Amino acid sequence: MIPNNACSALKALLDDRVKFDAPMSRQTSLRVGGPADALATPQNREEMAQLLALCSQHGLPRTFLGAGFNLLVREDGLDGVVICTKKLRRLEARSGPTVFAESGVSHASLTRFCVEQGLSGLEFGAGIPGTIGGWMAMNAGIGHREQKDVVLEVESISADGVKKKVLDSAALGFGYRRCAGLEHGAVALSALFQVRPASPKKVKAEVDRLLGQRQASQPLNAPSCGSVFRNPPGDYAGRLIEQAGLSGERLGGAEISRRHANFIVNQGGATADDVLGLIKRARESVRKMSGIELETEVRILGRISG
DSSP, X not given: OOOHHHHHHHHHHHGGGEEEEEEGGGTSTTOOOOEEEEEEOOSSXXXXXXXXXXXXXXXXXXXXXXXXXXXXXXXXXXXXXXXEOTTOOOEEEETTTEEEEXXXXXXXXXXXXXXXXXXXXXXXXXXXXXXXXHHHHHTOEETTEEGGGTEEEEEEEOTTSOOEEEEEHXXXXXXXXXXXXXXXXOEEEEEEEEOEEOOHHHHHHHHHHHHHHHHHHSOTTSOBOSOOBOOXXXXXXXXXXXXXXXXXXXXXXXXXXXXXTTOEEEOSSOOHHHHHHHHHHHHHHHHHXXXXXXXXXXXXXXXXXX
């Protein structure tokens, strides 16, 4: 619970842009999860800094939220303040050529912008869900290309809202689905991407090709969190889960997708406990079959009852 004086301070800063006891099932792509103590949506980077400072002053835990992908919130909900970045969405072409995008810009907006502007180099992000902030934190990408290959710099702000930094690609410490420079509470405010001129028609053709591949191989017609597990070295989590005979496995309203076994989809009425149960079942089955310990890629957050 958030103390009354902290609730009053949040309300004074954000007015109706803070909601208390906010169901996370409405904010995450899986459509499951209990309530957060508070859901706060700063309208610009200055307000973001003030919000972070307020949270630091009152000792409130913070969780950052973009589009709600790669996130599983337990049924008992989340302590502290969930900070939504969706209003940070400035997007513009700059010299170089480069593209500047704030952390709340969605993948769809970035892809559409690059097509319209005739800017190539970021097509591989087509269909990767989420926002720029999440992309940076997870070094999002596909097999042969990730954010580390296209990001020139990221502007971040410290957990207390005091210190801003501009980190170049080398200083970001990108690894497989991680960014060391954005750990320990720091959050991305914006990113600058390297691109190159191309005809809009050519950029769109590549985007359409990659979107077609995703639609053919991933369950995009049902709520999911994206990939549940990291791929182990030299193998694929989906292949191992499928080999263990778990494609189509159901628990409550959750199902291990038949189209891609590294996705768990909400077929209607699923709970976070259903999804967690399937995650446990998949890990145990793959461990028993192959000795490989699957590590989750989805962030599992929230209170643990009992």
